[in-house]
Amino acid sequence: MGVRNGQQFIDHLKSNPRDVWINGEQVQDVTTHPAFSASVEQLAKLYDMQVANETEELTTYVVPETGERAGLAFMPAMDAADLNKKRVAYRLWAEKTFGLMGRSPDFLNCSLLAYWESRELAAKNGPEFPERIAKYYEYVRDNDLFLSHALLSPQNDRSKPSSEQAELHMRVVNEDKDGIYVSGGRMIATLGPVSDEMIMYSLPGLQPGDEDHALMFAVPTDSKGLRQICREPYTLAGQKSDFDHPLSNRFEENDSLLIFDNCFVPWDRVFIYRDVELSNAYYVGSALRNHTALQTNTRALVKMEFAVGVALEVARSIGADKFLHVQTMLGECLNEIEFLKSSLLRSEVECEATSVGTVRPLLGPLQASRTHLPKAYPRVIEVIQTIAAGGFMMMPSGADFTVPELKEDTDKYYGGANISSLDRARLFKLAWDLAGEAFGTRALQYERYYAGDPMRTLAMNYMGANDTEPKKLVAAALALSGDPTPAKS
Numbered sequence: 291m292g293v294r295n296g297q298q299f300i301d302h303l304k305s306n307p308r309d310v311w312i313n314g315e316q317v318q319d320v321t322t323h324p325a326f327s328a329s330v331e332q333l334a335k336l337y338d339m340q341v342a343n344e345t346e347e348l349t350t351y352v353v354p355e356t357g358e359r360a361g362l363a364f365m366p367a368m369d370a371a372d373l374n375k376k377r378v379a380y381r382l383w384a385e386k387t388f389g390l391m392g393r394s395p396d397f398l399n400c401s402l403l404a405y406w407e408s409r410e411l412a413a414k415n416g417p418e419f420p421e422r423i424a425k426y427y428e429y430v431r432d433n434d435l436f437l438s439h440a441l442l443s444p445q446n447d448r449s450k451p452s453s454e455q456a457e458l459h460m461r462v463v464n465e466d467k468d469g470i471y472v473s474g475g476r477m478i479a480t481l482g483p484v485s486d487e488m489i490m491y492s493l494p495g496l497q498p499g500d501e502d503h504a505l506m507f508a509v510p511t512d513s514k515g516l517r518q519i520c521r522e523p524y525t526l527a528g529q530k531s532d533f534d535h536p537l538s539n540r541f542e543e544n545d546s547l548l549i550f551d552n553c554f555v556p557w558d559r560v561f562i563y564r565d566v567e568l569s570n571a572y573y574v575g576s577a578l579r580n581h582t583a584l585q586t587n588t589r590a591l592v593k594m595e596f597a598v599g600v601a602l603e604v605a606r607s608i609g610a611d612k613f614l615h616v617q618t619m620l621g622e623c624l625n626e627i628e629f630l631k632s633s634l635l636r637s638e639v640e641c642e643a644t645s646v647g648t649v650r651p652l653l654g655p656l657q658a659s660r661t662h663l664p665k666a667y668p669r670v671i672e673v674i675q676t677i678a679a680g681g682f683m684m685m686p687s688g689a690d691f692t693v694p695e696l697k698e699d700t701d702k703y704y705g706g707a708n709i710s711s712l713d714r715a716r717l718f719k720l721a722w723d724l725a726g727e728a729f730g731t732r733a734l735q736y737e738r739y740y741a742g743d744p745m746r747t748l749a750m751n752y753m754g755a756n757d758t759e760p761k762k763l764v765a766a767a768l769a770l771s772g773d774p775t776p777a778k779s
């Protein structure tokens with residue numbers, strides 16, 4: 291089939307109704323429901339870029355085996371230049387959403403590429419497993435499907451292993467000659483309600499006894515026995531004005547809890563089966579983080595540049611950028627952009643070979659940025675809040691600018707240093723959407739947690755660290771001291 295355009299993405303969602311609940315109601319059509327229509331529209335715009343004259347070459351490639359185009363996230367890279375090409379595509383998509391839609395389709399498409407490159411690891415479960423992974427990668431690539439995922443068991447009691455909460459956690463409950471049946475919960479599937487497929491695997495941490503939970507598989511989102519219950523939407527289409535909520539009206543990504551109830555998975559979609567050791571090892575062994583981090587750090591760079599830009603504009607709009615401590619804060623924010631840019635470049639230039647003759651980005655610099663973002667992004671948001679201060683609360687609704695009786699006052703009292711009342715209100719509304727509203731708070735929580743618990747991810751950095759150079763330097767310095775001798779006077 292090749293790449294889809296936005297309308298094809300929407301049509302596919304429409305013709306595959308799924309079991310989705312939000313605000314106490316079952317959703318009939320996710321493409322028109324006011325909680326999802328805006329994100330569907332934004333995603334459709336991304337798909338449209340794959341067929342637009344100006345962006346087709348930049349966002350897609352021709353798959354040699356089929357002669358059809360596919361998104362660049364699926365493309366195996368042969369050298370650093372290929373990785374750079376992929377990064378350009380990720381950036382073009384991220385810019386469309388100001389980096390605010392973290393789970394755009396390219397995110398999981400990169401994971402599939404990583405699974406394809408490392409599929410031989412799955413042979414531990416049986417010789418047919420690598421082939422299943424290869425076939426699924428080709429299926430998603432050639433049909434340009436949109437995947438969502440939910441890697442964690444629901445947050446009930448984190449002190450107990452899954453085997454002690456088996457009824458709550460997703461697990462295999464039956465198998466027959468055709469496939470397996472799964473039941474139980476999983477959190478959280480961002481954009482799950484508007485996805486085409488769910489791919490399920492686990493973060494490391496399963497324990498012996500958790501075999502029934504040690505699975506990797508994929509099912510269509512409209513599968514019988516797969517229900518999604520969404521969090522409360524922060525905005526509904528048409529409910530709030532674009533002037534007051536320019537970001538949340540467009541880029542809200544809903545998140546859902548997945549509930550499997552005897553959901554059937556055919557064997558050809560089962561990629562890891564009842565293997566705790568393989569499930570725990572696959573997350574690192576498949577090197578999926580190398581690929582996803584290139585995509586997601588590129589997106590995060592756009593989001594960071596946007597947030598820093600908002601901080602700069604807010605400061606300048608009220609003349610606060612003349613103060614030394616404000617300049618210091620802004621300088622700190624600008625540094626974050628430079629760190630992110632450098633790590634992306636190094637991950638490409640020092641890319642590493644895979645076992646199938648392709649290359650993947652170097653993980654170290656990407657992971658360093660990724661584990662720094664949970665501190666860096668909230669800091670930039672804090673800087674916006676600190677500089678805008680009570681200015682956020684001084685702003686009227688956009689509607690007040692349309693009232694003739696208020697015009698003299700609205701024109702007069704809301705202006706800033708070299709900025710009109712209307713433009714300053716527009717800027718502060720944008721800043722509040724990003725740094726104050728529920729939408730902005732989720733966008734912050736996303737950077738803190740989307741790649742897993744930052745505490746444990748940082749610890750994983752230590753466990754997998756390349757410490758050759760630090761050790762060499764310390765050894766050289768220790769050699770200076772020689773054997774103990776009295777001081778020479």
Ligand SMILES: Cc1cc2nc3c(=O)[nH]c(=O)nc-3n(C[C@H](O)[C@H](O)[C@H](O)COP(=O)(O)OP(=O)(O)OC[C@H]3O[C@@H](n4cnc5c(N)ncnc54)[C@H](O)[C@@H]3O)c2cc1C
Nearest residue numbers: 439440441442445448478479480735736739740742743745
């Ligand atoms: C906005 C948003 C979108 C997301 N989208 C997705 C998505 O699309 N797909 C997906 O799979 N995931 C998604 N995630 C989930 C993300 O992967 C998890 O939030 C993250 O892994 C942390 O897990 P948790 O939320 O269950 O926190 P918990 O693991 O419950 O942690 C809660 C607290 O307890 C501590 N803690 C818990 N267990 C331990 C332990 N064993 N050892 C030490 N400390 C512990 C943690 O440090 C933390 O402070 C998203 C998260 C957010 C916030």
